[in-house]
Amino acid sequence: MPRGGSSDDVASTPRTVNANIFHRLEVVVTIAQTLLPEFDQEMMVTRRLLERVPSDKGEWKPHPKSFALGHLAQLVARMPGWMAQTLRNSELNLKAYSGYSFEKTPTLLAEFDKNVREAREALGSTSDADLRVPWSLKMGDRVLFTQPRGEVTRTHINHLIHHRGQLTVYLRLVDVPLPSIYGPTADEGWA
């Protein structure tokens, strides 16, 4: 069952908070900051899943053409870092992107935590104008696409959820009980 998330827009209307009946405290909340509650919830759930990846089954895959479990887990651990990269730069060249390796789960968790911390800092300090800056994904000299940073950042969240969904299937197939993601699983109730 789905849960409520928060949302992202590219308008620049100031958002205000009524502090109390006597003092109207005007606080400018950026669009990127409005993503933080959703980001925190999704990263908490993602970490809960990553913690269960068995270090000794990294090479397992459900089909010869599929990504190995260890590589899929590493991708999920890296993806929050894409958000900080997008919010602080104007392009990424895939030619410079490092390949995948098999790492123990504590190593993946350390990388995930670092990436989440950096993404959170970036979301907290990005202005609405910065979110409108075009960002390009390149492969060498070829531009694969250019979109506003805000849209790319939202795509990274959706993309992470996609691969995390794949990871849930992998984990069940290596006999790992699945925690709640958006609701109870066959193994566990609400978190």
Place this chain on the structure above:
Amino acid sequence: MDQKSLFMKFWDKEAAATREVIARIPERSDYKPDPKSRTAREIAWLIVREEIVLCEGLDCGRLEWAEVPAPATAKEVLDTYDRHHADLTNRLKALDSASWEKPVPFLFQGQQVSNEPGSDTAWGFLLDTIHHRGQLSTYLRPMGAKVPQIYGPSADEPM
């Protein structure tokens, strides 16, 4: 672009990939990777039901989840998706900003489980369908189907 227009942009983009994944479930397949898992057809049906419950619920100001058994065939699931998707999308697009922002009660098994703004509810449902579509994408190769491009190339359909 305002908040709702941005959501609709992602709604359309994700829907194209979702339809492609559902369309690739081989007919007569009751595949599930594990006895505890849903079948491919059941996951696809869950995605279809989520779209219907979300859009009808936001339109009438109250979401209520009702378990509706999956059709017997993957084709019927896809046909239901195709029959409803454009109309549901139009209903979402037609929502005014007040309906988009006001709290909408969500009932599950007769109990209210949330009362979030329509915008948060919409994103929540969309993310849940992305999660389940991700699961479904891992079923395709063991069922003998090919994985389409979703956020980028797949081993079956490179760049």
